[in-house]
Amino acid sequence: MKAPLLEVRNVTAGYRPDLPILHGVSIHVGAAEMVTVIGPNGAGKSTLVKAIAGIVPISAGSVAIKGTDVTNLLTHKLATASISYVPQTANVFTSLTIDENLRLGAATLCKADAARRIAKAYDDFPVLLRYRGNKAKVLSGGQRQMLAVARALLSEPRLLVLDEPSAGLSPLMVSEVFSRLKTLVSTGVAILMVEQNVKAALAISDRTYVLAEGRNRIDGISSELAGDTEVAAIYLGAGGRKR
Numbered sequence: 001m002k003a004p005l006l007e008v009r010n011v012t013a014g015y016r017p018d019l020p021i022l023h024g025v026s027i028h029v030g031a032a033e034m035v036t037v038i039g040p041n042g043a044g045k046s047t048l049v050k051a052i053a054g055i056v057p058i059s060a061g062s063v064a065i066k067g068t069d070v071t072n073l074l075t076h077k078l079a080t081a082s083i084s085y086v087p088q089t090a091n092v093f094t095s096l097t098i099d100e101n102l103r104l105g106a107a108t109l110c111k112a113d114a115a116r117r118i119a120k121a122y123d124d125f126p127v128l129l130r131y132r133g134n135k136a137k138v139l140s141g142g143q144r145q146m147l148a149v150a151r152a153l154l155s156e157p158r159l160l161v162l163d164e165p166s167a168g169l170s171p172l173m174v175s176e177v178f179s180r181l182k183t184l185v186s187t188g189v190a191i192l193m194v195e196q197n198v199k200a201a202l203a204i205s206d207r208t209y210v211l212a213e214g215r216n217r218i219d220g221i222s223s224e225l226a227g228d229t230e231v232a233a234i235y236l237g238a239g240g241r242k243r
């Protein structure tokens with residue numbers, strides 16, 4: 001069988017060696033697939049994407065991209081492994097202009113590639129062009145997310161890893177950000193996304209993983225999970241089917 005784009009196998013990880021937060025979590029993402037990770041606050045969703053991004057150390061298990069092991073590879077090296085990660089908070093430099101944010105994101109590229117990809121970012125996200133000379137702090141929450149995503153795309157990743165891109169956004173902004181993400185997937189970029197808005201997550205993604213207490217709880221095709229009372233039960237804290 002062909003190796004999936006991303007394969008996370010039985011990952012144990014945490015902020016301190018004596019205190020694992022993830023206990024053998026496994027997920028996979030196919031090429032041009034959109035996968036969401038949901039679960040209660042503190043379930044370990046951010047820890048999972050941080051472990052994939054090389055920020056939280058993995059003490060057991062593995063992360064592979066197209067069959068190549070990238071376990072504990074440092075974040076800045078992940079770009080060469082085709083992964084780009086956008087953290088949950090503080091994902092743009094608010095005291096820099098939009099243009100400076102993008103140029104910083106393109107700093108490792110040669111001049112010609114940087115110019116071409118930044119031009120494409122402005123094409124793809126016209127709102128950024130409108131504000132290009134302004135400090136990023138003038139952007140709304142949704143526009144900041146667009147900037148963070150645009151910057152993450154500068155390395156032309158095969159997989160974009162996003163931690164709660166809709167956090168704090170108005171419903172209108174959420175649908176705008178999500179429709180941008182859908183477009184990205186249609187161009188061949190895979191997305192792994194943590195999402196606190198369960199309904200929206202299930203509506204937008206191909207497959208969904210539910211984490212609870214640092215473990216896989218339920219997973220499946222998003223449209224099938226949408227009607228699953230057990231998914232709802234986890235969110236109401238009533239527990240669900242054990243794997």
Ligand SMILES: Nc1ncnc2c1ncn2[C@@H]1O[C@H](COP(=O)(O)OP(=O)(O)OP(=O)(O)O)[C@@H](O)[C@H]1O
Nearest residue numbers: 015016021039040041042043044045046047048196
């Ligand atoms: N920097 C850190 N140092 C130590 N423990 C942490 C750190 N960040 C998170 N944790 C702990 O790890 C556990 C999982 O946190 P995590 O941020 O992964 O949850 P989450 O599912 O993303 O929650 P939320 O929905 O609130 O964002 C929590 O018990 C949390 O206290």
Ligand SMILES: [Mg+2]
Nearest residue numbers: 045046047088
């Ligand atoms: Mg989180």
